[in-house]
Amino acid sequence: MLKFDVKTTDGNARTGRLEVNGRKAVTPMFMPVATRGSVRTLLSKDLKELGVEALISNMYHLLIRPGADIIQEVGGLHEFMNWDGVLFTDSGGFQMIRKGFEQDIKENKVKFKSELDGTVFELTPTDDVELQFKMDTDVAMCLDYCPPYPAERETLEASVDKTTRWAEECRKVDGDIFGISQGGIEPDLRAKSCQALVDIGFQGYALGGLSIGEPAEKMYAMFDIADEIYPQEAPRYVMGLGSPVEMLEAIERGMDIFDSAYPTRNARHGSILTHKGSLDIRKAKFKKDNGPLDPDCDCSICSEYSRAYINHLCRAEELSWMRMATLHNLHFTLSIFKESRRAIADGSFQGYKEKFQKNYG
Ligand SMILES: [Zn+2]
Structure with missing residues (x-):
């Protein structure tokens, strides 16, 4: 039960x-x-x-x-x-x-x-x-x-x-x-x-x-x-x-x-969730961007791969970018829950929520 x-x-x-x-x-x-x-x-x-x-x-x-x-x-x-x-x-x-x-x-x-x-x-x-x-x-x-x-x-x-x-x-x-x-x-x-x-x-x-x-x-x-x-x-x-x-x-x-399906479906359409809102990794402006998908994310993809590389994989239709985007978007979503649980336990949920939403836009 x-x-x-x-x-x-x-x-x-x-x-x-x-x-x-x-x-x-x-x-x-x-x-x-x-x-x-x-x-x-x-x-x-x-x-x-x-x-x-x-x-x-x-x-x-x-x-x-x-x-x-x-x-x-x-x-x-x-x-x-x-x-x-x-x-x-x-x-x-x-x-x-x-x-x-x-x-x-x-x-x-x-x-x-x-x-x-x-x-x-x-x-x-x-x-x-x-x-x-x-x-x-x-x-x-x-x-x-x-x-x-x-x-x-x-x-x-x-x-x-x-x-x-x-x-x-x-x-x-x-x-x-x-x-x-x-x-x-x-x-x-x-x-x-x-x-x-x-x-x-x-x-x-x-x-x-x-x-x-x-x-x-x-x-x-x-x-x-x-x-x-x-x-x-x-x-x-x-x-x-x-x-x-x-x-x-x-x-x-x-x-x-x-x-x-929001984080996973969006990932497969090139929409990357970040602390500053979502971005479309397929766009030309990321071609030379050596930064991570989200500078505030500590997932394995953000620590090992650049926006430029993932943008290239999308354009070259290499399938691995979908997996990378999915791993990142799920990590991002799960981190909101981890932070929320911590904030609730601390009695600081309202402050956490407001700060997140202000950054996310
Ligand atoms: Zn990440």
């Missing part, structure tokens, strides 16, 4: 310790995204060296390839990926909706076709969570219904009702499961969704359907609502939030766990 202890607090921000199936992680924490069982361009050894303690994979992507049976036969996801840290899996609700699946409301089933070979899958919310555990996840996420932004109020209301019904179905499975609230940025609907999950009872509580284009301030207000309603003793997880400035705002409001 998942254990979570809040260790220190600073205002609403907190540090904590999470333990599940003998695997441990400290919070606030960032989970790199291993959608198909891999963080692109990296090995599990790289992740360990970066100090990553938890990853998140995606049930939907792994179900359509290689399939839950194969993953089980080869010993489960930890064994398959050679990952002995904490592993979360997402239910895939977000992908299923974006890819236009059909729903049979009466039978409470989600039906979708594989984009790879046209195989049709039919899942109940209970099936979804069972499949996540069959794949050997440590923490399963509920199947939720995430409407796009912007959405009409009626759509958001319906998504809260459906997400609540589905959460009740998911909870029938034994195991460590996190509920996911919806409700967009409508305060009353978000509060209703959070409360419904608390009434059902989960090991942890997430916020879904955020960071999809809504104004930042309105999103921050949803963190305040979750902080108010979600139990203090449970871990709180903001799904899909990866911008450094926004994550710090969420940490300040009592959120503990984050995941996003």
Whole structure:
């Protein structure tokens, strides 16, 4: 059973310790995204060296390839990926909706076709969570219904009702499961969704359907609502939030766990995160720049390679630059969490956050 202890607090921000199936992680924490069982361009050894303690994979992507049976036969996801840290899996609700699946409301089933070979899958919310555990996840996420932004109020209301019904179905499975609230940025609907999950009872509580284009301030207000309603003793997880400035705002409001493709996807597009904001390493102005990607970064790439070299590798289409950029961006993101944990423990989080945001711009 998942254990979570809040260790220190600073205002609403907190540090904590999470333990599940003998695997441990400290919070606030960032989970790199291993959608198909891999963080692109990296090995599990790289992740360990970066100090990553938890990853998140995606049930939907792994179900359509290689399939839950194969993953089980080869010993489960930890064994398959050679990952002995904490592993979360997402239910895939977000992908299923974006890819236009059909729903049979009466039978409470989600039906979708594989984009790879046209195989049709039919899942109940209970099936979804069972499949996540069959794949050997440590923490399963509920199947939720995430409407796009912007959405009409009626759509958001319906998504809260459906997400609540589905959460009740998911909870029938034994195991460590996190509920996911919806409700967009409508305060009353978000509060209703959070409360419904608390009434059902989960090991942890997430916020879904955020960071999809809504104004930042309105999103921050949803963190305040979750902080108010979600139990203090449970871990709180903001799904899909990866911008450094926004994550710090969420940490300040009592959120503990984050995941996003932001640092890794940006890296592969040449966008390098630095303490002075992001830069595009592909630009001609870096051709003769002998400095590191970020002068304030102590990662292995910044200490060993120059902007000029990485710029050259991009232009020459040498694949190694993507790995370099990914290693740096993940190190940068993880360092924000390390600094945040230190600042919370010291009681200086507000000052740390303000200084970071001022430099970052
Ligand atoms: Zn670096």
